[in-house]
Amino acid sequence: MNCIIIDDEATARAIIGQLCSNIESLTVLEEFPNAMQAIKYLNQNTIDLIFLDIHMPDFTGFDFIETIKNPPKIILTTSDPNFAIQAFEYDCIVDYLVKPITPERFQKAIQKAETTVTKPKAHTATSDASIEKVESSSGNDLYVNIDRRLIKIDIPSVYLVEAKGDYIQIKTEDKNYTVHSTLKKIEEKLPDDLFLKIHRSYIINVDKIIDIEDNSVLIKKDVIPVSRSNRPELMKRLNLL
């Protein structure tokens, strides 16, 4: 198997490279200190396996997986065991190695990679590592990653999502959550029949509107501006007498 190593830490790349060199069936083609360089490489090269660090500045391992189309098999390498649940949401991930990686555990991961047939998955160019929508048996839930914990939010209880720089604030009946993501990304995860973007910084739950006045909406205790371009769509959604 031809593989590449993506890790911002030179020490980690050296260790994984050494572990690979002990396995005859593995050939390391390249090593990258960040995901962006690897993406450029993958645009022109086909490989069988990626050793991917999760915790990298600017562009995490999960951002990387969401970005590439038809990802090959991936073995995640991390110092943090808390990402395991999120990791196995992806079909392309065949194993999850916690650093420091032992030769025995590495060998097992390679065996898994050699025997696992991954299902090709349709990928969009943009999605979010911080937000995963999960269809659970109890209805629509949204899982958000806050401080490395996946926290479940009941989608119908969300009444407002507000963009705040690199973060979004999700307001629900009981609690507010600040998540590292964008309005565009969460918009893709919310059901269209319930939620509407009424301003470049706000998405509202239409069911929770109390009243509308000219260019603003009262929702709970928040007065939210409605942009001129979004107002026609909002008016269409109302059951006007």
Next chain:
Amino acid sequence: MEQPNLSYINSMSGGDKAFEQKLISIIKGEFPEEKRVYYTNLKAKNYKLTADNVHKLKHKISILGLEKSYEIAVAFENNLLEGNTELQDQFESILKTITRYLQEL
């Protein structure tokens, strides 16, 4: 206090002395820079970035066989994400121990 050792490096090198030296050299090059960035971010009270630095440093702590220190680093990283610097002194003592050890290698 527990002392750094080369047990992990020896166990995964498969007796390849050239690799052991190469890895030690990489750690010697990378560790001071990671430590410098850690102190800079901590001084600026940028605890999220400081937690990222601790995250990276804790890999080296584990590579050097410091099991108890690793647990302190994990707890300190989590504390920093909540804006808490309670374990700072203990963590920095670990950094000093590693610094001395690497200088002697």
